[in-house]
Amino acid sequence: MTLDREDIGELPNPLGLLGIEFIEYTTSRPQALGQVLERLGFVPVARHRSREVLLYRQGDINIIVNAHQGGLSGQPAPTERPVIAAVALRVRDAARAYQRVLDLGAWAVPTQVEVMELNIPAIHGVGSSRIYFVDRHREFSIYDVDFVPIPGVNQRPAAQHGLHVFGVVQYIGLDRMADWSAFYGELFGFAELPTEQRFGVMTKGAILASPCGQFHWQLIEPEPDAADFEHDELLQRVAFGCTDVPVAVAAMKDAGVAFVEKPGGVHTDARGALTEPLLGELVFELVHDPRGGAEA
Structure with a gap:
């Protein structure tokens, strides 16, 4: 069945959601997962400044492959099997969205930000996953701070x-x-x-x-x-x-x-x-x- 957006109707949007900014996978075999993503048409476009993390992209999709061993407190170490560890939601105002869900009973994820890294607010999702709130996704994005572009690679590969x-x-x-x-x-x-x-x-x-x-x-x-x-x-x-x-x-x-x-x-x-x-x-x-x- 094809999607007819009129079927959904006008829904209230209390957080000012604007879509998904990125999906994060954790794995101890980042090259293997990277090969799978490339077969699907994704391109590695940037590396994290201080962690073993790669950003893959095509069109408007951002996928983060995280093999960093020193994760957040309470987070399991990456295993060979890739796991969806986080979903980042685009919102109009990350601080307001974050505070609203906390007021409604969401559980905050403690931040562990290193030098030259952004503090991205997050709450606990299902299992050990996290849900992030991101409002820097237009002219200036989170990747401009935390990631270094891979030289010679098109940063905006087509979908x-x-x-x-x-x-x-x-x-x-x-x-x-x-x-x-x-x-x-x-x-x-x-x-x-x-x-x-x-x-x-x-x-x-x-x-x-x-x-x-x-x-x-x-x-x-x-x-x-x-x-x-x-x-x-x-x-x-x-x-x-x-x-x-x-x-x-x-x-x-x-x-x-x-x-x-x-x-x-x-x-x-x-x-x-x-x-x-x-x-x-x-x-x-x-x-x-x-x-x-x-x-x-």
Whole structure:
């Protein structure tokens, strides 16, 4: 089903959300994850000034690959399996957005800022993940302070196939749907879409629309009889919107990315596609979205 933004309607936007600024993965094998991202069309554009962190980009998507061992207090050390560690939300005023969610009961993440680094406010998300608030994303961005451009690399590589962040998929515990829906609704202004409004080929659970109309948050519970459900609550995957799924899949297959093709089950079609697990349990989803991503 293609996205019709009129279906969402006008939602209140208490934080002044403007989309997703970056997705952060942690891993002890940054080169391996980097190779996967490059097959998807991403380009490494900058290195962190003081940490083992790389910034990958295409169009309007920023992905941070963090292999730094001295993470924030309470954060697990990077493992070989890539994990979505953080999502940064663009907002009009980061300080006001941060204070509002704290007033509503969010838990602050203690900051550990080194010399020549920005203090980016964050709260605890699902599991050990964090949610950042960023208001420097126009003429002057957070990357201008914390990162050094890689020489000779185009800092604004075009989005391949109109790729952009369509949404984030979160696995939740049994009977936790109401709790998480309230978390994203009350703190950020997300609203649940009707059950008949679904996108792509992975349609389980509840889909929450952001109040800015730029992205979605999908909540998926384990099956009620799945006593051996192996996942804790976590951010499980990122869904990329693209203008033509079959064309994008063909190009990514040529680059070495394998997709799930189960006759009678999940398979590539015009609505969407799902990659085979990479580097353990790393998967990405493609969803048809005619809006397209930002060009260089």
